[in-house]
Amino acid sequence: MSTSPNLDPRTVASFGDEWHRFDQQGMAPGEAERVFGDYFAIFPWEQLPPNAEGFDMGCGSGRWARFVAPRVGRLHCIDPSSALAVARQTLANQSNVQFHQASVAASGLPPNSQDFGYSLGVLHHVPDTAAAIRSCAELLKPGAPLLLYLYYAFDNRPRWFRLLWHLSNAARLLIRRLPPRPKQLVTDLIALTIYWPLSRLASLAEAAALPVASFPLSYYRHCSFYTLRTDARDRFGTPLEQRFSRAQIRQMCSAAGLVDLRFSTRAPYWCVVGVKAKGAGAE
Structure with a gap:
């Protein structure tokens, strides 16, 4: 060991x-x-x-x-x-x-x-x-x-999807350095303005019988806002990610x-x- x-x-x-x-x-x-x-x-x-x-x-x-x-x-x-x-x-x-x-x-x-x-x-x-x-x-x-x-x-995702991740990761590299309280405020804002709208758009698309697998954040379409806040904090607030x-x-x-x-x-x-x-x- x-x-x-x-x-x-x-x-x-x-x-x-x-x-x-x-x-x-x-x-x-x-x-x-x-x-x-x-x-x-x-x-x-x-x-x-x-x-x-x-x-x-x-x-x-x-x-x-x-x-x-x-x-x-x-x-x-x-x-x-x-x-x-x-x-x-x-x-x-x-x-x-x-x-x-x-x-x-x-x-x-x-x-x-x-x-x-x-x-x-x-x-x-x-x-x-x-x-x-x-x-x-x-x-x-x-x-x-x-x-x-x-x-x-994102090896099972198209190139444009990987590009979106690179943009989000640039934001993460800044947010991860914030003190705990400002970090929480910023990641809550991300949950409200990005996670919530995109996940609900995927939910609406699913209700319309449209394929949603390639929608950004479509996994969260059935998740509560509490989970969106948790995962936004996890995704953007963690110092080390591979x-x-x-x-x-x-x-x-x-x-x-x-x-x-x-x-x-x-x-x-x-x-x-x-x-x-x-x-x-x-x-």
Whole structure:
């Protein structure tokens, strides 16, 4: 296991601030379940053993752990930020959850000990994403699944779509430097003036039986304004962000000893699940 912390202190502090502001209690249960279903659509629940033990790497507010914990024997929620206090509140009624304020490279869990793991929207925010995937895979028993969600490099989008992202990223590089309160005000304004109109335009187009897959922000067409605010803060306020093509993600996962890789064919992109190769990491 690497001794490098593999974290960016500014990004850790930013997420601590974000999850204290958005503890996800304002997210409607039905909406949360739908988004959870999008992330976990390819997860092989049926392959887990009885009373499975696993981890949520970068659990944040615990918004996904609250759906996973009732399905398993033990869940380790791991996060290096102050958001772990929010996760403790979110999961206060889940007696099978253990909390670890730790980084992906030094989680404290033994190698080859976990029946499953997942990390959603986290590992593209660390300095070395490939090493982070290896750190997660090292914790798994051979044959155990790992579910990841990594920001995509728009490799399945047209050129004009990628150009729009470059423009938005130029704004992010400025907004990420703001102090917490001004940053929140600016990202709320983005949610109101950009996320809301474009997502509702996609909703109207869908109602008119028009294809909306290529609409910017069409994924948010059924999401609440609370979610728009959360994700605008996440997208524009985070200091460190990396994006990867499907081919790059496949290469990193394979290098970490994951096999039988399967990518989700629906948004959000890219969600991928793989299993630790038999014999990989065994003593």
